[in-house]
Amino acid sequence: MNRTIGDARIRVPSRIQQGEIIPVSAIVQHPMDTGFFRSADGQPIPAYFIKDVTVTYAGRQVAHFMWTSGISRDPIVTFTLVADREGPLSMRWVDNKGAAFEQTAQIAFSTT
Amino acid sequence: MPRVPEGPPRRQFLKQGLAIGLVVAAGQSLRPAQLLSASAGPDPEVPNEQVAKILKDLFGGRPIRRGQVLLDMPVVAEDGRVVPVIIEAPDLPMTADNYVKAVHLIVDHNPDPYLAAFDVTPAMGKLSLQFRIKMKRTTWVRAIAETSTGEVWADYARVNVSLNGCG
Structure with missing residues (x-):
């Protein structure tokens, strides 16, 4: 599998009615190393994990998650959102080395 | 192996x-x-010193009541590296003047027990979070929600861990 740290996906329902509460699922590729393991040649693997996640919807921050290396590898998170406006839903993951990864999904309403 | x-x-x-x-x-x-x-299931064990300090730092002397919050976890987790967690609070309001503002997840016997915190807002409509965690060994897990009015609600789950997921 071709893994790139920071690759992220956000999944929202394909049909959204204005005002409904929708599920949002997001995954980011990250090793989430705890710092307690050693590599095959005995070298300690330093802690390396996502520590901060922000969720912004149509320009407003709607959620902020503070994580530790206790979150499983390639973190998945599912939450809900009141889809009251059309606009971008952006997520930003920041790891303990300061790298930031971003992904955006569009919230758009079904016409029918 | x-x-x-x-x-x-x-x-x-x-x-x-x-x-x-x-x-x-x-x-x-x-x-x-x-x-x-009024109360679901057995009471969790008395928090150890580390967990007691985390709870004190987070909530001070406020009472942590059991109820409103639902923590759904497997009774047996075969692989401690990937243990699913669902936290919900279907009956707590999520309105502009009364809402859940944060949820804290504490795993008593993990190396770093205060595993995650989720700051949430009424824009989420309801409290429903799903994610996956690592667990070192069999222990109580505490999901504690804080409302904008200062109430603290919790649910607890005892998870039997077969394979250490923390190293």
Whole structure:
């Protein structure tokens, strides 16, 4: 599998009615190393994990998650959102080395 | 990894596993009914020193009441590296003047017990979070929600961990 740290996906329902509460699922590729393991040649693997996640919807921050290396590898998170406006839903993951990864999904309403 | 010898002990173990599974399935279907009672399930163990300090730092002297919050986790987690967590609070309001503002997840016997915090807002409509965590060994897990009005609600789950997921 071709893994790139920071690759992220956000999944929202394909049909959204204005005002409904929708599920949002997001995954980011990250090793989430705890710092307690050693590599095959005995070298300690330093802690390396996502520590901060922000969720912004149509320009407003709607959620902020503070994580530790206790979150499983390639973190998945599912939450809900009141889809009251059309606009971008952006997520930003920041790891303990300061790298930031971003992904955006569009919230758009079904016409029918 | 050493090979496990095949034979009756293993078969017996699998049978026990199946029995436990059935009990688990039955237990989960009972959950909504349990919610109606004042307290669901056994009380968690008294927090150890580290967990007690985390709770004190987070909530000061505020009472942590059991209820409103639903923590759904497997009774048996075979792989401690990936343990699913669902936290919900279907009956807590999520309106502009009364809402859940944060949820904290504490795993008593993990190396770093204060595993995650989720700051949430009324824009989320309801409290419903799903994610996956690592667990070192069998322990109580605490999901504690804080409302904008200062109430603190919790639910607890005891998870039996077969394979250490923390190293």
